Amino acid sequence: MKKKLVIIGAGMASGRMLEHLLEANPDAYDVTLFNGEPRGNYNRLMLSPVLSGEKTYDDIVTHDDDWYAAHGVDCRFGEPVVHIDRDRRIVHSNLSSAEYDALVIATGSAPFIIPVVGKELPGVVTYRDLEDTNAMIDAGMAGKEAVVIGGGLLGLEAAAGMAARGAKVTVIHLMGHLMERQLDPAAGYLLQKDLERRGITVHCKGATKAIMGHGQAEAVLLEDGTVYPADLVCMAVGIRPETRIAVDAHLEVERGITVDDTLRTSDPHIFALGECVEHRKQLFGLVAPLYDQAKVLAKTLLGEAAEFQPVQTATKLKVTGCDLFSAGDFAEGEGREDIVFRDPGRGIYKRLVLENDRIIGVVMYGDTADGSWFYGLMKDGADIREMRDTLIFGPAFQGGAAPDPMAAVAALPPEAEICGCNGVCKGTIVQAVQNGATTLDAVRACTKASGSCGTCTGLVKQVMALTLGGAVVEAPTGMCKCTDHTHEDVRRLITSMGLKSIPAVLQELGWKTVGGCHSCRPALNFYLLAEWPLDYQDDRQSRFVNERNHANIQKDGTYSVVPRMWGGVTTPAELRAIADAADKYNVPMVKVTGGQRIDLLGVRKEDLPHMWADLNEAGLVSGHAYSKGLRTVKTCVGSEFCRFGTQDSTGLGIRLEKLLWGSWTPHKVKLGVSGCPRNCAEATCKDVGVICVDSGYQISVAGAAGMELKETEALAATPSEDEAVEIITAFVQLYRESAKYLDRPYKWVAKVGLDWVKDRVVADLESRRALVARFEISQSVYRKDPWAEHSTTSEMPKWAPLADLTLEAAE
Amino acid sequence: MTLFVDIGALDDIPQQGARVVKTAQGCIAVFRTADDTVFALDDRCPHKGGPLSEGIVHGTSVTCPLHNWVFDMNSGQAQGADQGMVRTYPIRVEAGRVLISARLATRKAA
Incomplete structure (x- = not known):
């Protein structure tokens, strides 16, 4: 008969222990898992x-739920345990109870709240679990003032996360420099400088006196009298083991729940692991020793001999752009020597602390590539006398090896640790690759390397690349949670299986959800209309609100309306119609856009079709400023007026816009046509740009000027305007046919390669003409004004409320 | 007992879509699924006030158009990692007409 195992707490330590236990012997125990949080095990290291x-x-x-189900774990999530009955061996939660033969306490830790006035005000949060993280996100950080109390690992990750969301962050730290337990003052200084460069204010030697506010945190007052305004205060000063349930059960508890080397508590039937335990007077906060405990406890529970021996661990900070590494002891002392390397220009600092010709401490900032090599030497207690002169330059410089970027990784011995969180060494990764794990996901799955905090991902890839003798291929993943098929597979299957509706795709390709989701449905709608322009009926309900309502939704639920201005050219009559519409519908803001047109912001939904009808009357049509489709063709005045103009850039822009408008594309498409190389239309950061020169037209593609900034790449040059138009049309059609939904052209070109594109739209004339022909077929359906279609007398009522019960109440 | 009032024809609401009903205390979103089930929820996402009636309807869930919070229309509960709740109201279809709780018609502005 199976024995009963009850676990209190579904965190990373108990989760890892379960994996080991179920892998070694899935039939040893019936497992019941209680968790106070209403969910299972997730990677807390990734909260930042x-x-x-x-x-x-x-x-x-x-x-996930499937994992627990597959392993037969009885999950009681959202059930905090309230009592352990040790005599009858029963655990009681707030809702249910469970008997046990063996009990594992894995309650983790709780954030330490400093006892200052105002600590209970709304707006004061901790940073420990998903609830805390969501509370901060929900507080809406953009533009707000946030104060983080505590400049340790956790506090700085919270600060960087909030800053990334647009908050103005101040970090208050009690000690003289940041992360004083892991860094020396020099590295702490570099870290502070890096954070300040990101707009984070750092206040060291700052003791919090009080949090001030009326019914809501408003400011933080320090002992020295400084006041920082704060809409949000995050306390991240430290953690303490969560031991209340063990204390109530009269188990032996000091700072943490006392455990022996087999992780047994003072009750032989009760075990504990993770941040809640104290082992030989030591507490644990980093993940590596917890995973070691998990391994040991799994064996203990299966009656195998195992002993937990804590080892030194290294620390990294998970803040993008702040590269630091720390391990061992770096306090100055008698008999200790330092080797220091500084490069102020690049903000690099490396320090090795030596004692008796052995490394006992490592601190690195700015360039941490050699961290694991130093750490390996330190753990092994290697004698470094022979290489002392060049030691600080890392493994690549030992024995005269060439300065190859991969050399450092190549030089690592098989037992060198690559993944500190999971204790995975280079040899294990090499072996996994040789056994067929050729993608990062596969290596993660079988070794767990880079599966926790992820900072070693680059190193893991390098080890893989060295073993494979080439670059690492990322495993393809499904297009969303509804399917394991990739975007590319789905497109291919739509064509080969002749699927012509969304329900057909969901059914034939085995979608796991009833009606898809907000992520896959718009993609499928595009793939279908691009593949079957004449057969497929565009599904309005599968479109994002902006494309469904042919206007851009604003944060207050109103819309913005942008009429098309062909090539940025307009007339007094059009401007009058726009002005009249703005007056008639009380438009709160009229704004000139970056795409050379006029935006009417703040229009109510029920007014949209009426406004469109008015604009249509003046000859204005939708500018598709809301669509994954052709947006604008920006032009300069060209040879018609400009004394530098070489060709009629305005005319070409208008011609292109009249040809391409209305077409749906994987993401938005913007064009620019400049009349001379002075490039006033800024054509060289567009999806497609044309620069007119004396000899004709230079076409370049795949630029970007958004989150990414990228110059276009030359596609073709031609003396003929007709040929330029043909090449551009073919390019757009090829993009429509082969790009992944939501990839802008620059992303798509990076994937397929510019040469591949050139072959099809420039070199191969037959292919170019076929692309143009297919584009024309599609445009025979889609080159039309959606505003006109939705502002007919039969369509207009659908934009108004279905019923108005305020009127009935009045009657 | 809940009294119901007629707010319109089922066919006035697009499948996998919604229309709104105005009340003195804000709009109610009336949804129609692919299999003609109807739901009535406050037309206001608890996150940032987004109009749920403009969201993509999938199965018996709707995704808020502003920040992609997903709600189960049966319960009004936010799904996944998001936490929040939208109020739901009694609604039913009879002979092709959509009927909603009469209390919505009589409630006054707060």
Whole structure:
């Protein structure tokens, strides 16, 4: 008969322990897992990328519902345990109870709240779990003032995350320099400088006296009298083991729950691991020793001999752009020597602390590539006398090796640790690759290397590249949670299987959800209309609100309306119609856009079709300023007026816009046509840019001027305007046919290669003409004004409320 | 007992879409799924006040158009990692007409 195992707390330590236990012997125990949080195990180390917006909760889930179900774990999430009945061996939560033969306490830690006035005010948060992280995100940080109390690892990650979301952040730290437990003052200074460069204010030697505010945190007062305004105060001064349940059960507890080398508490049936335990007077906060505990406890539970021996661990900071590494002891002392390397120009600092010709401490800032090599030497207690002169330059300079970027990794011995969180050494990764794990995901799956905090991902890839003898291929992933098929696969299958509707795709390709989701449906709608322009009926309900309503939704639920101005050219009559519409519908703001047109902002939904009808009457049509489609063709005045103009750039721009308008594309498409190389239309940062020269037209593509900034690359040059138009049309059609939804042209070209594009739209005339022909077929359906279609007398009522119950109440 | 009032024909609401009903205390979003089930929820995302009636409807869920919060229309509960709740109201379809709780018609501005 199976024994009963109850676990209190679904964190990273107990999660890892479960993995080891179930892998070694899935039939040993019936497992019941209680967790106070209403969810299972996720990677807490990754909360800072969630806070900064680089990742979402879904990205950091370690064990999802399927995993627990597949392993038969009885999950009691959202059930905090309230009592342990040691005599009858029963655990009681707020809702249920469970008997146990073995009990594991893994309650982790709680944030330490400094006892100052105002600590209970709304707006004062801690930074420990997903709730805390979401509370900060929900507080809406853009433009707000935030104060982080505590300049340690956790506090700085919170500060950087909030700054990334647009908050004005101040860090208050009690000690003389940041992260004093991991860094010496020099490295702490460089870190402070880096953070200040990102607009974060750092106040060291600052003791918090009080948090001030009326019903809500408003400011933080320091002992020295400084006041920092604060809409949000994050306390990140430290953690303490969460031991209340163990204390109540009269287990032996000092600072943490006392455990022996097998992780057994003072009750032989009860075990504990993670941040809640105290082992030989030591507490644990970093993940590597917790994973070691997990390994040991899994063995203990299976009756195998195992002992937990804590080892020194290294620290890295997970703040993008701040590269630091620290391990060992770096306090100055008798008999200790330093080797220091500084490069002030590049903000690099490296310091090795030596004692008896052995490394006992490493601090690095700015360039940490050699960190694990030094750490390996330190752990092994290697004698460094022979290489002392060049030691600080790293492994690449030992024995006269060439300064190859890969040399440092190549020089690492097989037992060198690559992933500190999971204790994975180089040899293990090499072996996994040789056994067929050729993608990063595969290596992660079988070794866990780079699977926790992820800072060693680059190193893991380098080890893989060295072993494979080439670059690492990323594993393709499904287009969303509804399917494991990639975007590329779905497009291919739509064509080969002749799928012509969204329900057909969902059914035939085995979608895992009933009606798809907001991520896959717009993509599918585009793929279908691009593949079957004549057969497929555009599905308005699968479009994002802006494309469904042919206007851009604003944050207050009103819309912005942008009529098309062909090539940026307008007339007094058009301007009068726009002015009249702005007056008639009380438009609160009229603004000139970057795409050479006029934006009417703040229009109510029910007014949209009426405004469109008025604008249509003056000959104005939709500017598609809301669409994944052709947006604008920006032009300069060209040879018609400009004394430098070489060709009619305005005319060419208008011709291109009249040809391309209305077409749907994977992402928005913007063009620019400049009449001479002075480039007044800024054509060389557009998706497609034309520079007119005396000899004709230079076409370049794949520029970007948004989150990324990139100059266009030359596609072709031609003396003929007709040929220029043909090449551009073919380029747009090729983009429509082969790019992934939501990839701008510059991303798509980077994936397929410019040469591949050139072959099809420039060199191969037959292919070019075929692309143009297919574009024309599609445009026979889509080159039309959606505003006209939606402002007919039969369509107009659909834009108004279905019913108005305020009127009925009045009656 | 809940009294119901007629707010319009089922066919006035697009499948996998929504229309709004104005009340003295704000708009109610009336959704129609692909299989003609109807739901009535406050037309206001608890996150930043986004109009849920403009969201993409998938299954019996709707995604807020502003920041992609997903709500189960049965319960009004936010799904996934987001936490929040939208109020739901009794609604039903009879002979092709959509009927909603009469209390919505009589409630006064707060």
